[in-house]
Amino acid sequence: MSSIIATVHNIQTVQNLNIVSFTCNESLLKMMSLDLEEQIQKGTKVLLTCKPTAIAIAKNFQGQLSYANQLHVSITNINVGELLSVLKLQFGEFVLESVITTDSQKRMQLQCGEEVIALIKSSDLSIKEVL
Amino acid sequence: MIEINVTKTLHGAEGVMPLHVKLNIQEGEFVALSGQSGSGKTTLLRILAGLEEAMGSIKVHKQVWLDAQYSLSVQKREIGFVFQDYALFENMTVEENLLFVTKDKPLAQHLLQITELDALKKRTPNSLSGGQKQRVSICRALMKRPKILLLDEPLSALDPAMRTKLQNELLSLHKEFGTTTIMVSHDPSEIYCLASRVIILQNGEVKNDGTPKEVLLKTQGSQKFSFEGELLDIKKVDVIYVAIVAIGQQLVEIVVSSQEAKNLKIGENVRLSTKAFAPAMTQI
Numbered sequence: 001m002s003s004i005i006a007t008v009h010n011i012q013t014v015q016n017l018n019i020v021s022f023t024c025n026e027s028l029l030k031m032m033s034l035d036l037e038e039q040i041q042k043g044t045k046v047l048l049t050c051k052p053t054a055i056a057i058a059k060n061f062q063g064q065l066s067y068a069n070q071l072h073v074s075i076t077n078i079n080v081g082e083l084l085s086v087l088k089l090q091f092g093e094f095v096l097e098s099v100i101t102t103d104s105q106k107r108m109q110l111q112c113g114e115e116v117i118a119l120i121k122s123s124d125l126s127i128k129e130v131l
Numbered sequence: 132m133i134e135i136n137v138t139k140t141l142h143g144a145e146g147v148m149p150l151h152v153k154l155n156i157q158e159g160e161f162v163a164l165s166g167q168s169g170s171g172k173t174t175l176l177r178i179l180a181g182l183e184e185a186m187g188s189i190k191v192h193k194q195v196w197l198d199a200q201y202s203l204s205v206q207k208r209e210i211g212f213v214f215q216d217y218a219l220f221e222n223m224t225v226e227e228n229l230l231f232v233t234k235d236k237p238l239a240q241h242l243l244q245i246t247e248l249d250a251l252k253k254r255t256p257n258s259l260s261g262g263q264k265q266r267v268s269i270c271r272a273l274m275k276r277p278k279i280l281l282l283d284e285p286l287s288a289l290d291p292a293m294r295t296k297l298q299n300e301l302l303s304l305h306k307e308f309g310t311t312t313i314m315v316s317h318d319p320s321e322i323y324c325l326a327s328r329v330i331i332l333q334n335g336e337v338k339n340d341g342t343p344k345e346v347l348l349k350t351q352g353s354q355k356f357s358f359e360g361e362l363l364d365i366k367k368v369d370v371i372y373v374a375i376v377a378i379g380q381q382l383v384e385i386v387v388s389s390q391e392a393k394n395l396k397i398g399e400n401v402r403l404s405t406k407a408f409a410p411a412m413t414q415i
Contacts, residue, residue: 033353034407040353049352052388079389081370086388097388099371123408127353
């Protein structure tokens with residue numbers, strides 16, 4: 001599980017549906033959520049988490065994507081399997097993991113040290129704990 | 132308003148345990164009482180009914196039922212009590228069981244009609260099914276038009292279809308008679324369907340008190356879809372791992388990365404969680 005420490009920047013609410021935005025390493029992250037715990041307010045520090053299988057990768061990308069979370073990361077390690085590959089991604093002081101198909105890894109010629117964009121849908125990002 | 136502030140020393144399987152419960156219950160509320168066995172739920176119902184002595188006070192709509200000097204007798208407490216094991220008079224017919232409480236024939240007839248027992252009123256309990264017997268004991272509990280209806284796991288011995296049917300009947304009777312209902316239950320779906328408030332007892336004290344959603348919705352951080360299970364196995368497949376987890380009567384598989392797998396031990400209890408946005412739902 002990939003984890004990031006972030007600070008709540010804003011909360012938009014309609015009934016019990018919320019879009020929470022966070023700041024971390026000068027990036028803005030967004031999360032969809034149903035009811036929030038009361039202690040989650042502007043300025044609250046939280047540990048965010050996302051399944052490695054829910055993180056996609058973009059390289060040399062031009063155009064528009066609906067992903068609310070587009071993080072500039074660098075690849076620090078690639079474990080290439082027969083079908084799947086696990087990438088370690090450095091995001092400031094945090095390390096994220098991404099599981100993608102080995103076909104994609106080869107097609108994109110992803111290598112250690114490369115700068116890429118980690119893509120996470122706001123519905124795949126969640127708060128693991130309030131710090 | 133029902134004001135309860137009672138204390139009693141219980142002698143349970145794990146030694147002496149103090150029961151101390153302080154609660155205010157609004158008139159007309161449907162309260163579910165939950166908690167592990169031995170936590171004091173049944174004892175609390177019995178204290179309310181006057182079947183067990185306790186220290187402290189009970190006030191029902193400003194009338195004193197219990198205080199330091201006084202304890203209102205069981206017969207005078209306006210309570211209906213339904214037990215898990217029906218507790219019917221086997222030598223009396225269904226109708227006689229009801230009329231034994233009060234000789235109010237129109238009310239007995241009305242209750243038997245609502246609960247579809249009218250055709251069975253001349254039968255004795257031993258010729259009835261579990262669901263029918265429990266209907267009779269619910270009807271009997273309402274014959275006194277009680278202020279408080281106490282239900283001690285009334286539906287736990289019944290099959291799921293009968294449970295759902297009786298849940299609906301209980302709810303409509305609760306509304307029609309305007310009783311305050313306190314029901315011991317362990318079934319989250321039953322609690323969610325019937326109760327407006329759930330109280331969890333633990334070791335003789337109130338551990339949690341709120342709406343069923345507040346109390347029963349298991350969350351992990353902001354993740355709303357959460358289950359506890361036992362990790363049975365974890366297998367490496369290519370560069371990822373597949374964990375097998377037993378949840379209730381089912382097995383599920385979860386894909387984890389090597390980093391996640393590192394901290395997991397087979398045999399451990401684990402919590403599986405995901406966002407409310409992730410699961411797909413289809414009819415069975």
